Amino acid sequence: MGINNKFGTLYGVGMGPGDEELLTIKAVNTIKKCQVIMAPSSKEGGKSTALSIAKNFIGKDKEIIVQHFPMGGAEQEKKIFDAFKEVEQRLMNGEDVAFLTIGDPFVYSTYIYLLNYIREKGYTVETIPGITSFCAAASxxxxxxxxGNERVCIMPASQIDKLTDEKFIVIMKVYRREREVLDFLEKNKFTYVYIKRAYREGQKVLRSREEILENSDYMSLIIASRE
Structure with a gap:
Protein backbone atom coordinates (compact mmCIF):
# COMPACT_ATOMS: atom_id res chain seq x y z
CA MET A 1 0.00 0.00 0.00
CA GLY A 2 1.13 3.54 -0.67
CA ILE A 3 1.76 6.03 2.07
CA ASN A 4 -1.03 8.25 0.77
CA ASN A 5 -3.33 7.91 -2.21
CA LYS A 6 -2.58 11.49 -3.29
CA PHE A 7 0.93 10.40 -4.24
CA GLY A 8 1.87 8.94 -7.58
CA THR A 9 2.78 5.35 -8.40
CA LEU A 10 6.12 4.00 -9.59
CA TYR A 11 5.82 1.51 -12.42
CA GLY A 12 8.78 -0.72 -13.26
CA VAL A 13 8.24 -1.50 -16.92
CA GLY A 14 9.99 -4.40 -18.66
CA MET A 15 10.87 -3.40 -22.21
CA GLY A 16 11.80 -6.82 -23.51
CA PRO A 17 14.90 -7.54 -25.62
CA GLY A 18 14.78 -4.58 -28.00
CA ASP A 19 12.03 -4.95 -30.58
CA GLU A 20 9.11 -2.65 -29.82
CA GLU A 21 6.73 -5.30 -31.19
CA LEU A 22 7.72 -7.54 -28.28
CA LEU A 23 6.43 -5.05 -25.71
CA THR A 24 3.33 -6.18 -23.86
CA ILE A 25 0.11 -4.22 -24.29
CA LYS A 26 0.23 -3.51 -20.55
CA ALA A 27 3.73 -2.03 -20.88
CA VAL A 28 2.63 0.27 -23.71
CA ASN A 29 -0.50 1.38 -21.85
CA THR A 30 1.54 2.09 -18.71
CA ILE A 31 4.04 4.22 -20.62
CA LYS A 32 1.20 6.19 -22.20
CA LYS A 33 -0.52 6.96 -18.90
CA CYS A 34 2.53 7.97 -16.85
CA GLN A 35 3.46 11.64 -16.68
CA VAL A 36 7.18 10.92 -16.12
CA ILE A 37 9.44 8.46 -17.94
CA MET A 38 12.76 7.49 -16.35
CA ALA A 39 15.27 5.32 -18.21
CA PRO A 40 18.77 4.12 -17.30
CA SER A 41 21.95 4.82 -19.24
CA SER A 42 25.28 3.03 -18.82
CA LYS A 43 27.24 6.20 -19.65
CA GLU A 44 27.08 9.72 -18.24
CA GLY A 45 25.12 11.75 -20.79
CA GLY A 46 24.66 8.62 -22.90
CA LYS A 47 21.62 7.25 -24.65
CA SER A 48 19.23 4.77 -23.08
CA THR A 49 18.45 1.52 -24.89
CA ALA A 50 15.26 1.09 -22.89
CA LEU A 51 14.11 4.58 -23.88
CA SER A 52 14.83 3.93 -27.56
CA ILE A 53 12.54 0.88 -27.47
CA ALA A 54 9.70 2.96 -26.05
CA LYS A 55 10.16 6.11 -28.15
CA ASN A 56 7.15 5.58 -30.42
CA PHE A 57 4.82 5.32 -27.43
CA ILE A 58 5.99 8.38 -25.48
CA GLY A 59 3.96 11.52 -26.04
CA LYS A 60 5.55 14.95 -26.35
CA ASP A 61 3.93 16.03 -23.09
CA LYS A 62 5.97 13.59 -20.99
CA GLU A 63 8.89 14.50 -18.77
CA ILE A 64 11.83 12.27 -19.70
CA ILE A 65 14.71 11.62 -17.29
CA VAL A 66 17.74 9.63 -18.45
CA GLN A 67 19.63 8.52 -15.36
CA HIS A 68 23.22 7.30 -15.48
CA PHE A 69 23.86 4.12 -13.48
CA PRO A 70 27.53 3.09 -13.26
CA MET A 71 28.28 -0.58 -12.66
CA GLY A 72 29.18 -1.33 -9.04
CA GLY A 73 30.88 0.51 -6.22
CA ALA A 74 30.03 3.56 -4.14
CA GLU A 75 29.30 5.63 -7.24
CA GLN A 76 26.52 3.23 -8.21
CA GLU A 77 24.94 3.52 -4.76
CA LYS A 78 25.00 7.29 -5.01
CA LYS A 79 23.43 7.28 -8.47
CA ILE A 80 20.69 4.91 -7.35
CA PHE A 81 19.89 7.17 -4.40
CA ASP A 82 19.92 10.21 -6.72
CA ALA A 83 17.45 8.40 -8.98
CA PHE A 84 15.26 7.61 -5.99
CA LYS A 85 15.15 11.29 -4.99
CA GLU A 86 14.18 12.22 -8.57
CA VAL A 87 11.40 9.63 -8.51
CA GLU A 88 10.25 10.58 -5.01
CA GLN A 89 9.89 14.23 -5.98
CA ARG A 90 7.53 13.28 -8.82
CA LEU A 91 5.57 10.83 -6.69
CA MET A 92 5.07 13.49 -4.01
CA ASN A 93 3.74 15.81 -6.73
CA GLY A 94 1.11 13.18 -7.54
CA GLU A 95 2.75 12.11 -10.80
CA ASP A 96 3.09 8.52 -11.96
CA VAL A 97 6.58 7.45 -12.98
CA ALA A 98 7.48 4.68 -15.46
CA PHE A 99 10.97 3.31 -14.90
CA LEU A 100 11.95 1.55 -18.13
CA THR A 101 14.32 -1.39 -18.10
CA ILE A 102 15.36 -3.77 -20.88
CA GLY A 103 14.32 -7.39 -20.47
CA ASP A 104 12.42 -8.01 -17.25
CA PRO A 105 12.60 -5.63 -14.26
CA PHE A 106 13.57 -8.42 -11.86
CA VAL A 107 16.42 -9.97 -13.86
CA TYR A 108 19.82 -8.24 -13.40
CA SER A 109 18.15 -4.84 -13.34
CA THR A 110 19.02 -1.54 -11.67
CA TYR A 111 15.30 -1.25 -10.91
CA ILE A 112 15.74 -3.83 -8.13
CA TYR A 113 18.10 -1.52 -6.22
CA LEU A 114 15.87 1.51 -6.75
CA LEU A 115 12.92 -0.46 -5.45
CA ASN A 116 14.57 -0.91 -2.07
CA TYR A 117 14.36 2.84 -1.40
CA ILE A 118 10.83 3.15 -2.79
CA ARG A 119 9.46 0.29 -0.68
CA GLU A 120 11.22 1.58 2.43
CA LYS A 121 9.22 4.81 2.13
CA GLY A 122 5.99 2.92 1.41
CA TYR A 123 5.16 4.37 -2.00
CA THR A 124 2.87 2.41 -4.29
CA VAL A 125 4.72 0.28 -6.82
CA GLU A 126 3.58 -1.88 -9.72
CA THR A 127 5.95 -3.97 -11.83
CA ILE A 128 5.16 -4.84 -15.45
CA PRO A 129 7.01 -7.98 -16.62
CA GLY A 130 8.92 -8.05 -19.88
CA ILE A 131 10.30 -10.77 -22.14
CA THR A 132 13.71 -11.73 -20.78
CA SER A 133 16.79 -11.53 -22.99
CA PHE A 134 17.49 -15.25 -22.66
CA CYS A 135 13.95 -16.28 -23.63
CA ALA A 136 14.13 -13.96 -26.64
CA ALA A 137 17.58 -15.29 -27.54
CA ALA A 138 16.41 -18.89 -27.32
CA SER A 139 13.49 -18.17 -29.64
CA GLY A 148 11.53 -32.23 -18.77
CA ASN A 149 12.36 -32.38 -15.08
CA GLU A 150 15.81 -30.89 -15.51
CA ARG A 151 16.92 -27.66 -13.83
CA VAL A 152 18.49 -24.62 -15.48
CA CYS A 153 21.18 -22.32 -14.09
CA ILE A 154 21.09 -18.65 -15.08
CA MET A 155 24.35 -16.96 -14.14
CA PRO A 156 26.82 -14.17 -14.94
CA ALA A 157 29.99 -15.19 -16.80
CA SER A 158 32.08 -14.18 -13.79
CA GLN A 159 30.69 -17.23 -11.94
CA ILE A 160 31.37 -19.82 -14.65
CA ASP A 161 33.92 -21.68 -12.54
CA LYS A 162 31.27 -22.30 -9.86
CA LEU A 163 29.34 -24.74 -12.07
CA THR A 164 29.27 -28.37 -11.00
CA ASP A 165 26.87 -30.91 -12.54
CA GLU A 166 24.45 -28.58 -14.33
CA LYS A 167 23.25 -29.73 -17.75
CA PHE A 168 21.44 -26.60 -18.91
CA ILE A 169 22.87 -23.11 -18.40
CA VAL A 170 22.30 -19.54 -19.52
CA ILE A 171 25.36 -17.32 -19.23
CA MET A 172 24.72 -13.58 -19.00
CA LYS A 173 27.20 -10.69 -19.03
CA VAL A 174 29.68 -12.54 -21.26
CA TYR A 175 31.20 -9.42 -22.85
CA ARG A 176 35.00 -9.49 -22.54
CA ARG A 177 34.84 -12.93 -20.92
CA GLU A 178 34.06 -14.89 -24.07
CA ARG A 179 37.37 -16.77 -24.28
CA GLU A 180 37.27 -17.77 -20.62
CA VAL A 181 33.67 -18.99 -20.93
CA LEU A 182 34.25 -20.92 -24.16
CA ASP A 183 37.32 -22.61 -22.70
CA PHE A 184 35.23 -23.81 -19.76
CA LEU A 185 32.32 -24.98 -21.91
CA GLU A 186 34.52 -26.89 -24.32
CA LYS A 187 36.54 -28.49 -21.52
CA ASN A 188 33.31 -29.67 -19.90
CA LYS A 189 31.71 -30.94 -23.12
CA PHE A 190 28.95 -28.37 -23.49
CA THR A 191 27.42 -27.46 -26.81
CA TYR A 192 26.69 -23.76 -26.97
CA VAL A 193 25.17 -20.95 -28.97
CA TYR A 194 26.07 -17.27 -28.69
CA ILE A 195 23.27 -14.79 -29.35
CA LYS A 196 24.22 -11.19 -30.02
CA ARG A 197 21.73 -8.29 -29.96
CA ALA A 198 18.61 -10.46 -30.07
CA TYR A 199 15.69 -8.73 -31.78
CA ARG A 200 17.55 -5.52 -32.47
CA GLU A 201 19.78 -4.16 -35.20
CA GLY A 202 22.92 -6.25 -35.66
CA GLN A 203 21.50 -9.47 -34.23
CA LYS A 204 23.49 -12.64 -34.85
CA VAL A 205 23.32 -16.29 -33.82
CA LEU A 206 26.81 -17.82 -33.68
CA ARG A 207 27.89 -21.38 -32.94
CA SER A 208 31.60 -21.47 -33.73
CA ARG A 209 34.34 -20.34 -31.38
CA GLU A 210 36.07 -18.24 -34.03
CA GLU A 211 32.92 -16.33 -34.99
CA ILE A 212 32.05 -15.67 -31.37
CA LEU A 213 35.47 -14.24 -30.54
CA GLU A 214 35.34 -12.05 -33.65
CA ASN A 215 31.84 -10.70 -32.87
CA SER A 216 32.12 -9.84 -29.19
CA ASP A 217 29.33 -7.50 -28.11
CA TYR A 218 28.03 -6.06 -24.85
CA MET A 219 24.44 -7.14 -25.60
CA SER A 220 25.04 -10.86 -25.82
CA LEU A 221 24.60 -14.14 -23.94
CA ILE A 222 25.29 -17.86 -24.28
CA ILE A 223 22.87 -20.78 -24.00
CA ALA A 224 24.62 -24.09 -23.37
CA SER A 225 23.78 -27.71 -22.57
CA ARG A 226 25.40 -31.12 -22.27
CA GLU A 227 24.30 -34.74 -22.05
Missing part, protein backbone atom coordinates in the same frame (compact mmCIF):
# COMPACT_ATOMS: atom_id res chain seq x y z
CA UNK A 140 15.78 -16.46 -32.14
CA UNK A 141 18.28 -19.33 -32.08
CA UNK A 142 15.66 -22.08 -31.99
CA UNK A 143 17.41 -23.46 -28.93
CA UNK A 144 15.82 -25.02 -25.83
CA UNK A 145 16.68 -23.53 -22.45
CA UNK A 146 15.59 -26.52 -20.34
CA UNK A 147 13.41 -29.60 -20.77
Missing amino acids: LAGEKIVI
Whole structure:
Protein backbone atom coordinates (compact mmCIF):
# COMPACT_ATOMS: atom_id res chain seq x y z
CA MET A 1 0.00 0.00 0.00
CA GLY A 2 1.13 3.54 -0.67
CA ILE A 3 1.76 6.03 2.07
CA ASN A 4 -1.03 8.25 0.77
CA ASN A 5 -3.33 7.91 -2.21
CA LYS A 6 -2.58 11.49 -3.29
CA PHE A 7 0.93 10.40 -4.24
CA GLY A 8 1.87 8.94 -7.58
CA THR A 9 2.78 5.35 -8.40
CA LEU A 10 6.12 4.00 -9.59
CA TYR A 11 5.82 1.51 -12.42
CA GLY A 12 8.78 -0.72 -13.26
CA VAL A 13 8.24 -1.50 -16.92
CA GLY A 14 9.99 -4.40 -18.66
CA MET A 15 10.87 -3.40 -22.21
CA GLY A 16 11.80 -6.82 -23.51
CA PRO A 17 14.90 -7.54 -25.62
CA GLY A 18 14.78 -4.58 -28.00
CA ASP A 19 12.03 -4.95 -30.58
CA GLU A 20 9.11 -2.65 -29.82
CA GLU A 21 6.73 -5.30 -31.19
CA LEU A 22 7.72 -7.54 -28.28
CA LEU A 23 6.43 -5.05 -25.71
CA THR A 24 3.33 -6.18 -23.86
CA ILE A 25 0.11 -4.22 -24.29
CA LYS A 26 0.23 -3.51 -20.55
CA ALA A 27 3.73 -2.03 -20.88
CA VAL A 28 2.63 0.27 -23.71
CA ASN A 29 -0.50 1.38 -21.85
CA THR A 30 1.54 2.09 -18.71
CA ILE A 31 4.04 4.22 -20.62
CA LYS A 32 1.20 6.19 -22.20
CA LYS A 33 -0.52 6.96 -18.90
CA CYS A 34 2.53 7.97 -16.85
CA GLN A 35 3.46 11.64 -16.68
CA VAL A 36 7.18 10.92 -16.12
CA ILE A 37 9.44 8.46 -17.94
CA MET A 38 12.76 7.49 -16.35
CA ALA A 39 15.27 5.32 -18.21
CA PRO A 40 18.77 4.12 -17.30
CA SER A 41 21.95 4.82 -19.24
CA SER A 42 25.28 3.03 -18.82
CA LYS A 43 27.24 6.20 -19.65
CA GLU A 44 27.08 9.72 -18.24
CA GLY A 45 25.12 11.75 -20.79
CA GLY A 46 24.66 8.62 -22.90
CA LYS A 47 21.62 7.25 -24.65
CA SER A 48 19.23 4.77 -23.08
CA THR A 49 18.45 1.52 -24.89
CA ALA A 50 15.26 1.09 -22.89
CA LEU A 51 14.11 4.58 -23.88
CA SER A 52 14.83 3.93 -27.56
CA ILE A 53 12.54 0.88 -27.47
CA ALA A 54 9.70 2.96 -26.05
CA LYS A 55 10.16 6.11 -28.15
CA ASN A 56 7.15 5.58 -30.42
CA PHE A 57 4.82 5.32 -27.43
CA ILE A 58 5.99 8.38 -25.48
CA GLY A 59 3.96 11.52 -26.04
CA LYS A 60 5.55 14.95 -26.35
CA ASP A 61 3.93 16.03 -23.09
CA LYS A 62 5.97 13.59 -20.99
CA GLU A 63 8.89 14.50 -18.77
CA ILE A 64 11.83 12.27 -19.70
CA ILE A 65 14.71 11.62 -17.29
CA VAL A 66 17.74 9.63 -18.45
CA GLN A 67 19.63 8.52 -15.36
CA HIS A 68 23.22 7.30 -15.48
CA PHE A 69 23.86 4.12 -13.48
CA PRO A 70 27.53 3.09 -13.26
CA MET A 71 28.28 -0.58 -12.66
CA GLY A 72 29.18 -1.33 -9.04
CA GLY A 73 30.88 0.51 -6.22
CA ALA A 74 30.03 3.56 -4.14
CA GLU A 75 29.30 5.63 -7.24
CA GLN A 76 26.52 3.23 -8.21
CA GLU A 77 24.94 3.52 -4.76
CA LYS A 78 25.00 7.29 -5.01
CA LYS A 79 23.43 7.28 -8.47
CA ILE A 80 20.69 4.91 -7.35
CA PHE A 81 19.89 7.17 -4.40
CA ASP A 82 19.92 10.21 -6.72
CA ALA A 83 17.45 8.40 -8.98
CA PHE A 84 15.26 7.61 -5.99
CA LYS A 85 15.15 11.29 -4.99
CA GLU A 86 14.18 12.22 -8.57
CA VAL A 87 11.40 9.63 -8.51
CA GLU A 88 10.25 10.58 -5.01
CA GLN A 89 9.89 14.23 -5.98
CA ARG A 90 7.53 13.28 -8.82
CA LEU A 91 5.57 10.83 -6.69
CA MET A 92 5.07 13.49 -4.01
CA ASN A 93 3.74 15.81 -6.73
CA GLY A 94 1.11 13.18 -7.54
CA GLU A 95 2.75 12.11 -10.80
CA ASP A 96 3.09 8.52 -11.96
CA VAL A 97 6.58 7.45 -12.98
CA ALA A 98 7.48 4.68 -15.46
CA PHE A 99 10.97 3.31 -14.90
CA LEU A 100 11.95 1.55 -18.13
CA THR A 101 14.32 -1.39 -18.10
CA ILE A 102 15.36 -3.77 -20.88
CA GLY A 103 14.32 -7.39 -20.47
CA ASP A 104 12.42 -8.01 -17.25
CA PRO A 105 12.60 -5.63 -14.26
CA PHE A 106 13.57 -8.42 -11.86
CA VAL A 107 16.42 -9.97 -13.86
CA TYR A 108 19.82 -8.24 -13.40
CA SER A 109 18.15 -4.84 -13.34
CA THR A 110 19.02 -1.54 -11.67
CA TYR A 111 15.30 -1.25 -10.91
CA ILE A 112 15.74 -3.83 -8.13
CA TYR A 113 18.10 -1.52 -6.22
CA LEU A 114 15.87 1.51 -6.75
CA LEU A 115 12.92 -0.46 -5.45
CA ASN A 116 14.57 -0.91 -2.07
CA TYR A 117 14.36 2.84 -1.40
CA ILE A 118 10.83 3.15 -2.79
CA ARG A 119 9.46 0.29 -0.68
CA GLU A 120 11.22 1.58 2.43
CA LYS A 121 9.22 4.81 2.13
CA GLY A 122 5.99 2.92 1.41
CA TYR A 123 5.16 4.37 -2.00
CA THR A 124 2.87 2.41 -4.29
CA VAL A 125 4.72 0.28 -6.82
CA GLU A 126 3.58 -1.88 -9.72
CA THR A 127 5.95 -3.97 -11.83
CA ILE A 128 5.16 -4.84 -15.45
CA PRO A 129 7.01 -7.98 -16.62
CA GLY A 130 8.92 -8.05 -19.88
CA ILE A 131 10.30 -10.77 -22.14
CA THR A 132 13.71 -11.73 -20.78
CA SER A 133 16.79 -11.53 -22.99
CA PHE A 134 17.49 -15.25 -22.66
CA CYS A 135 13.95 -16.28 -23.63
CA ALA A 136 14.13 -13.96 -26.64
CA ALA A 137 17.58 -15.29 -27.54
CA ALA A 138 16.41 -18.89 -27.32
CA SER A 139 13.49 -18.17 -29.64
CA LEU A 140 15.78 -16.46 -32.14
CA ALA A 141 18.28 -19.33 -32.08
CA GLY A 142 15.66 -22.08 -31.99
CA GLU A 143 17.41 -23.46 -28.93
CA LYS A 144 15.82 -25.02 -25.83
CA ILE A 145 16.68 -23.53 -22.45
CA VAL A 146 15.59 -26.52 -20.34
CA ILE A 147 13.41 -29.60 -20.77
CA GLY A 148 11.53 -32.23 -18.77
CA ASN A 149 12.36 -32.38 -15.08
CA GLU A 150 15.81 -30.89 -15.51
CA ARG A 151 16.92 -27.66 -13.83
CA VAL A 152 18.49 -24.62 -15.48
CA CYS A 153 21.18 -22.32 -14.09
CA ILE A 154 21.09 -18.65 -15.08
CA MET A 155 24.35 -16.96 -14.14
CA PRO A 156 26.82 -14.17 -14.94
CA ALA A 157 29.99 -15.19 -16.80
CA SER A 158 32.08 -14.18 -13.79
CA GLN A 159 30.69 -17.23 -11.94
CA ILE A 160 31.37 -19.82 -14.65
CA ASP A 161 33.92 -21.68 -12.54
CA LYS A 162 31.27 -22.30 -9.86
CA LEU A 163 29.34 -24.74 -12.07
CA THR A 164 29.27 -28.37 -11.00
CA ASP A 165 26.87 -30.91 -12.54
CA GLU A 166 24.45 -28.58 -14.33
CA LYS A 167 23.25 -29.73 -17.75
CA PHE A 168 21.44 -26.60 -18.91
CA ILE A 169 22.87 -23.11 -18.40
CA VAL A 170 22.30 -19.54 -19.52
CA ILE A 171 25.36 -17.32 -19.23
CA MET A 172 24.72 -13.58 -19.00
CA LYS A 173 27.20 -10.69 -19.03
CA VAL A 174 29.68 -12.54 -21.26
CA TYR A 175 31.20 -9.42 -22.85
CA ARG A 176 35.00 -9.49 -22.54
CA ARG A 177 34.84 -12.93 -20.92
CA GLU A 178 34.06 -14.89 -24.07
CA ARG A 179 37.37 -16.77 -24.28
CA GLU A 180 37.27 -17.77 -20.62
CA VAL A 181 33.67 -18.99 -20.93
CA LEU A 182 34.25 -20.92 -24.16
CA ASP A 183 37.32 -22.61 -22.70
CA PHE A 184 35.23 -23.81 -19.76
CA LEU A 185 32.32 -24.98 -21.91
CA GLU A 186 34.52 -26.89 -24.32
CA LYS A 187 36.54 -28.49 -21.52
CA ASN A 188 33.31 -29.67 -19.90
CA LYS A 189 31.71 -30.94 -23.12
CA PHE A 190 28.95 -28.37 -23.49
CA THR A 191 27.42 -27.46 -26.81
CA TYR A 192 26.69 -23.76 -26.97
CA VAL A 193 25.17 -20.95 -28.97
CA TYR A 194 26.07 -17.27 -28.69
CA ILE A 195 23.27 -14.79 -29.35
CA LYS A 196 24.22 -11.19 -30.02
CA ARG A 197 21.73 -8.29 -29.96
CA ALA A 198 18.61 -10.46 -30.07
CA TYR A 199 15.69 -8.73 -31.78
CA ARG A 200 17.55 -5.52 -32.47
CA GLU A 201 19.78 -4.16 -35.20
CA GLY A 202 22.92 -6.25 -35.66
CA GLN A 203 21.50 -9.47 -34.23
CA LYS A 204 23.49 -12.64 -34.85
CA VAL A 205 23.32 -16.29 -33.82
CA LEU A 206 26.81 -17.82 -33.68
CA ARG A 207 27.89 -21.38 -32.94
CA SER A 208 31.60 -21.47 -33.73
CA ARG A 209 34.34 -20.34 -31.38
CA GLU A 210 36.07 -18.24 -34.03
CA GLU A 211 32.92 -16.33 -34.99
CA ILE A 212 32.05 -15.67 -31.37
CA LEU A 213 35.47 -14.24 -30.54
CA GLU A 214 35.34 -12.05 -33.65
CA ASN A 215 31.84 -10.70 -32.87
CA SER A 216 32.12 -9.84 -29.19
CA ASP A 217 29.33 -7.50 -28.11
CA TYR A 218 28.03 -6.06 -24.85
CA MET A 219 24.44 -7.14 -25.60
CA SER A 220 25.04 -10.86 -25.82
CA LEU A 221 24.60 -14.14 -23.94
CA ILE A 222 25.29 -17.86 -24.28
CA ILE A 223 22.87 -20.78 -24.00
CA ALA A 224 24.62 -24.09 -23.37
CA SER A 225 23.78 -27.71 -22.57
CA ARG A 226 25.40 -31.12 -22.27
CA GLU A 227 24.30 -34.74 -22.05
